[in-house]
Amino acid sequence: MRRYGRVFREFFRACLVEEMEYRSEFFGNFIASFFGIAIALLTVHIFFYQTDRLGGWTYGEVLVLLGVFNTLRGFIDFALRPNMPRLLEHVRRGTLDYILTKPVDSMFYVSFRHLVFWRLIDVALGIGVIGFGLYVERYVPSAADVCMFLIVMAASLLLIYSLWMMLMTTSFWVVRIDDLSFIFDSFFDTARFPGSMYRGAVRLVITYILPAVLITNTPALALLGKWRIPTALAALAAAILFLWLARRFWRFALRFYTGAGG
Amino acid sequence: MIRKYIALLRMKYIEMLAYRLATFVWMTGAITQPLITMFVWMNIHPEESDSFVFYFMAVIFVERMTSAWDVWELDREIREGTFSNWLLRPLHPIHWAIAENIIYKWLFAVILVPVWVVAATFWPALRPHMTASQIMLFLMAVVLGAALRFLLSYSCGLLAFWMTKVAAVYGVIDVISLFLSGRIAPLGLLPPQLREWSEWLPFRYMISFPIEIATGAADGGELARGFAIAAGWMMALIGALQWLWKAGMRKNQAVGG
Numbered sequence: 001m002r003r004y005g006r007v008f009r010e011f012f013r014a015c016l017v018e019e020m021e022y023r024s025e026f027f028g029n030f031i032a033s034f035f036g037i038a039i040a041l042l043t044v045h046i047f048f049y050q051t052d053r054l055g056g057w058t059y060g061e062v063l064v065l066l067g068v069f070n071t072l073r074g075f076i077d078f079a080l081r082p083n084m085p086r087l088l089e090h091v092r093r094g095t096l097d098y099i100l101t102k103p104v105d106s107m108f109y110v111s112f113r114h115l116v117f118w119r120l121i122d123v124a125l126g127i128g129v130i131g132f133g134l135y136v137e138r139y140v141p142s143a144a145d146v147c148m149f150l151i152v153m154a155a156s157l158l159l160i161y162s163l164w165m166m167l168m169t170t171s172f173w174v175v176r177i178d179d180l181s182f183i184f185d186s187f188f189d190t191a192r193f194p195g196s197m198y199r200g201a202v203r204l205v206i207t208y209i210l211p212a213v214l215i216t217n218t219p220a221l222a223l224l225g226k227w228r229i230p231t232a233l234a235a236l237a238a239a240i241l242f243l244w245l246a247r248r249f250w251r252f253a254l255r256f257y258t259g260a261g262g
Numbered sequence: 263m264i265r266k267y268i269a270l271l272r273m274k275y276i277e278m279l280a281y282r283l284a285t286f287v288w289m290t291g292a293i294t295q296p297l298i299t300m301f302v303w304m305n306i307h308p309e310e311s312d313s314f315v316f317y318f319m320a321v322i323f324v325e326r327m328t329s330a331w332d333v334w335e336l337d338r339e340i341r342e343g344t345f346s347n348w349l350l351r352p353l354h355p356i357h358w359a360i361a362e363n364i365i366y367k368w369l370f371a372v373i374l375v376p377v378w379v380v381a382a383t384f385w386p387a388l389r390p391h392m393t394a395s396q397i398m399l400f401l402m403a404v405v406l407g408a409a410l411r412f413l414l415s416y417s418c419g420l421l422a423f424w425m426t427k428v429a430a431v432y433g434v435i436d437v438i439s440l441f442l443s444g445r446i447a448p449l450g451l452l453p454p455q456l457r458e459w460s461e462w463l464p465f466r467y468m469i470s471f472p473i474e475i476a477t478g479a480a481d482g483g484e485l486a487r488g489f490a491i492a493a494g495w496m497m498a499l500i501g502a503l504q505w506l507w508k509a510g511m512r513k514n515q516a517v518g519g
Contacts, residue, residue: 051306186294
């Protein structure tokens with residue numbers, strides 16, 4: 001475990017050096033992120049121009065949810081998204097062999113080798129929106145709330161990582177990866193709003209099959225003091241289950257890869 | 263000219279068949295955002311669920327029928343220098359873009375219309391109640407909307423002769439259009455100031471206006487005024503495009519020579 005921490009730090013440093021070469025881009029990226037969150041806030045505002053509840057959630061609560069969504073998306077764009085096209089390239093060119101001979105776990109390597117730092121702005125902005133939402137709601141989270149929030153947030157990150165990893169692994173068979181991440185984005189977009197807002201089959205799918213709602217709603221509720229122990233345990237269990245599945249799928253794909261290469 | 267166009271259309275058709283999977287994926291992506299918004303509005307005004315279902319299905323349809331992506335193509339081609347290849351051909355490059363747009367929209371229509379018909383037999387909310395003249399006006403408005411969106415996209419793309427981040431500029435315009443074209447909400451639900459802006463800017467005529475005709479929300483004088491404003495914007499955009507083209511060619515030669 002300690003070794004993986006060290007390796008991750010090394011990835012971090014290498015990418016930071018790389019990114020410092022393009023410092024002038026930073027400002028443009030900052031504006032873009034800021035613009036994105038402003039649009040999201042404006043959208044929520046337009047909805048609340050007509051109502052004071054969305055799926056039973058108040059304005060402030062929806063803002064907290066939006067903040068959680070933005071934070072999680074920031075993490076995806078920071079660590080996972082930049083690695084996807086590279087894995088594809090490795091599979092296509094056969095250079096995955098080099099990664100497999102390295103003394104670190106291949107799944108760890110392919111998912112964290114390349115990091116895009118300016119995307120952490122989205123994480124910061126997300127946390128800002130969470131704070132703003134709590135202020136609108138006039139709610140100060142207790143220590144237990146924050147603790148629970150951190151636990152379910154960790155579960156959400158694990159879940160997203162697993163889902164994303166499974167998607168990435170399909171690059172052994174599918175060639176056009178931007179299409180795949182596009183599909184992920186459109187499904188993840190449903191997690192922007194309270195799950196209780198959806199109806200019928202859509203609700204079933206995004207609650208149980210692709211747990212988009214679980215990913216954002218549970219952390220937001222935890223921070224608002226509306227957590228329940230069973231829900232948190234369910235989130236953790238789902239995260240571990242999905243991680244296991246992702247791991248199995250990666251192993252399976254590797255077997256396929258060596259089969260093709262040999 | 264007609265013969266040339268038939269040849270162009272045939273070429274673009276073959277090209278498109280090579281990217282069937284990608285087309286399917288973009289279609290799925292285009293559907294999710296309006297669907298999410300639809301659920302939001304059905305939640306806010308449950309008693310009007312049926313009209314929201316019709317409205318947002320129409321948004322998906324009209325959006326596909328009018329969408330233009332020329333700005334990204336031009337941005338890339340001008341930046342990488344491959345745009346010069348088009349200039350060597352005997353036909354103005356814009357005709358290739360027009361042919362491509364026609365083919366893609368035809369494909370979307372071929373897929374979406376039967377889907378709509380099947381869905382409407384199961385789901386009464388999706389059945390349109392339109393008179394013959396309404397249908398004619400609706401189709402006219404869709405064609406006008408497609409022209410507006412294409413002209414805007416192509417004009418923006420030409421800015422790539424002077425700027426490096428044209429796609430970003432278009433991104434901003436697209437976000438404004440998200441609100442003012444009726445994709446986030448039927449325009450009637452927007453705050454009054456925004457609604458007033460939407461009347462005079464071109465975005466309403468790209469998506470919302472045809473739908474308003476289909477639902478009967480716009481008729482009589484409102485309708486005439488809408489077509490007049492949209493036609494005015496079309497003239498303005500054609501003028502802008504021609505001017506940008508000439509200036510761009512001069513600029514391009516200066517760099518090349």
